[in-house]
Structure formats: C-alpha cells, structure tokens
Amino acid sequence: MATHASTTHDVASSAQSRNLQLALAGxxxxxxxxxxxxxxxxxxxxxxxxxxxxxxxxCH
Structure with missing residues (x-):
C-alpha cells in the first residue's frame, strides 16, 4: 500500500511540474x-x- 501512495504522489507531483512548466513557457x-x-x-x-x-x- 505504501507503493501505491508513493505512485499517486509522484503522479500529482509530475502534473504540478508540467503545469508549472506550461505556465512559465506561456x-x-x-x-x-x-x-x-x-x-x-x-x-x-x-x-x-x-x-x-x-x-x-x-507578421504583416
């Protein structure tokens, strides 16, 4: 069960990182x-x- 919680945390962290990268690129x-x-x-x-x-x- 600890592996499942770690995997869920990694997915959420990855999504946050991706969103931050997209926002900064924008x-x-x-x-x-x-x-x-x-x-x-x-x-x-x-x-x-x-x-x-x-x-x-x-551009014209």
Whole structure:
C-alpha cells in the first residue's frame, strides 16, 4: 500500500511540474512577444521581425 501512495504522489507531483512548466513557457512567450514585438528599440524590433520571417510566420 505504501507503493501505491508513493505512485499517486509522484503522479500529482509530475502534473504540478508540467503545469508549472506550461505556465512559465506561456509567460515567457507573452513577454517575448510583448517586449520585442512592441519595442521602441529598432534593433530589437528588427531582430523579432526577421525571426518571424525566418520561421514563415506572417507578421504583416
């Protein structure tokens, strides 16, 4: 029975870890799009623009 409780705990821990990773990846993406995409610094904006084109992502 102790093995079952440990397995259940591992599954819950794994789910929490996955959710945390997804949330942090989402926040990083929002930051990158918000900061680089709307940056007033021309070099950062151009770098983001060139990257979007290199990934065949329409940006116009």
């Amino acid at each position: 926040l990083l993406g929002i930051f990158i799009i918000g900061f680089v995409g709307f940056s007033q610094l021309q070099a950062m904006h151009n770098a983001g623009h060139d990257y979007r084109h290199s990934m065949a992502f329409p």
